[in-house]
Amino acid sequence: MQHSREFLLDCYQSMVTIRVFEERVHEEFATGKIPGFVHLYAGEEASAVGICSQLDERDAIASTHRGHGHCIAKGCDVHAMMKEIYGKRGGSCGGKGGSMHIADLAKGMLGANGIVGGGPPLICGAALTAKYLKTGGVAVAFVGDGGSNQGTTLESYNLANVWKLPVVFVVEDNGYAEATASAWSVAGSQLGRAAGFGMPGTLVDGFDFFAVYEAARTAIERARAGEGPSLLHIKLSRFFGHFEGDAMSYRADGEIQRYRNEHDALKIFRRKVTEAHLLDDFTLDAVEAGVVRNINEAVAGAEADQMPTEADLLTDVYVRY
């Protein structure tokens, strides 16, 4: 598929934004400024962006506990996200949700999720809405390799196909669920599971934006055409621990460095677009510099923002009570 220069620049900007955002959250967490459980998406950028760059505001996604990348790729405001992660009043959720619950329903971002396997059933519902209201929208459920073993996920495969819902199930297989290897925890295979539920499944190199894009394009087109759900099994790696503070003794020595050197989605993207003379290094460097400035501003804005106050504690439980 031939991509326009603007599109490629947008995608690169999204991926770099995720990377710089996460690297920065990692640093700030270490200084003690960020509270709570924080799970970083760095290393997995090509998946979120390869998929979400083909979605628009009709389309919904449901994310996981590792949600920052999906949020950014779906167009959430990084300044509001950073404030949320800091627990500030100007955050995406007014400081009530934090890293694990960033959401922007107006953008079709149905939320990061603290419950593994929480998203797929919700995505069946979002797809049902799209189908019923004939919006043309599709709904994408991201789950991890660990989340692929949850009953809710497997039930959703069945329901989505029985109802021929416009769903794409995306299994982001980064090799681990917490400290447990997916090579051990997943019986059978992701593609075998897709086949078992009668939907197409595709194995995808998650370090390659273009591979993700093409596989997602087919699945999204199929969903939009009313032909039902598909599954993408995306192989990738996380560059940080399960959560911030994880010593990662379960990983091999040098594993992360090897991924960073040889399987960095940003470097691979850059190599491909420059070799094909679609974009040049100078332009890409400028994108990176702009992103760094933006994230610096986001952090400064988050630090300067107010904490929520006692009056905020009791609001937002109900629409009316």
Added chain:
Amino acid sequence: MPKKTYRQAINEAIASEMRRDHRVIVLGEDNAGGKGAPGEPDAWGGVLGVTKGLLPEFGEDRVLDTPISESAFIGAAVGAAATGLRPVAELMFVDFMGVCFDQIFNQAAKFRYMFGGKAVTPVVIRTMYGGGFRAASQHSQCLYPLFTHIPGLKVVVPSSPYEAKGLMIQAIRDDDPVIFFEHKVLYDVEEDVPDEAYTIPFGEANVTREGRDVTIVAFGRMVGFANTAADELKRDGISVTVIDPRTTSPLDSETILDSVSETGRLVVVDEAHPRCSMAADIARLVAEEAFHDLKAPIRTITAPHTPVPFSPALEDIYIPSVAKIKAAVQALAAKVPA
């Protein structure tokens, strides 16, 4: 006596029961950690390290890591218990009960009654609860009232390391399904804990402070808060009894009623939501059984009727505090001059 953390005390209790009875097994997500991975085995020992060291001692047949499939493995623990094992299963955060509650409340809890007294289901489900970790709405709840509501389940809410060890050993030896609530903020709290095994019976409250003016009943982490409040109030001349029921089911109503008959004033401190809660339950008990002993209205100090907020600024005011407990006791003590 050696000082041990709440985490160590629980670990020690499980290990000593595993040594004593080969039918005791442990299962849960990353209870060892590193399964199938290239690095270290026993890499985690549970998310907060409570089961660390069990794998090297007892091996993979007795320390089972699980996929993220709570319905299946909590249910498997229940089924194994009903057929001869004594599993100690971990439901990591109690908030995750949502994906496996059927196996607990429709299966484990009801076998004995539905099957006419013929079933024995000695399963222990360990689970973390409580606020203070900035872990937000889906990782911070105090859901023990929901389990307490269900006949057939025993519910344990240990308030300190010493309590945790004795209650865990009791839980493992108990023949009924037991839900064991571990407050994550207590894991690093230390106290003298004997090396040898001991049990603390269920349904026997612990009176941690004795006083004449006001009775406080508190649960889990709130017991420590109530003790601090009582110690500070003593300096102001208010003498407070603090009761830690230890188990919400069975509940030692006698100790509570006896104390209220002496003090005539009751404050219940519960980190859970106020509606249909332990606070409401104890208030109901005292209103019904000790109405004539009361010299003042019953007061409850609980979290509000809202989910647990993320922001530290909100979570700190969400969780009941020593200051709120003291204010409630002072207001009650002032109602009737001594």
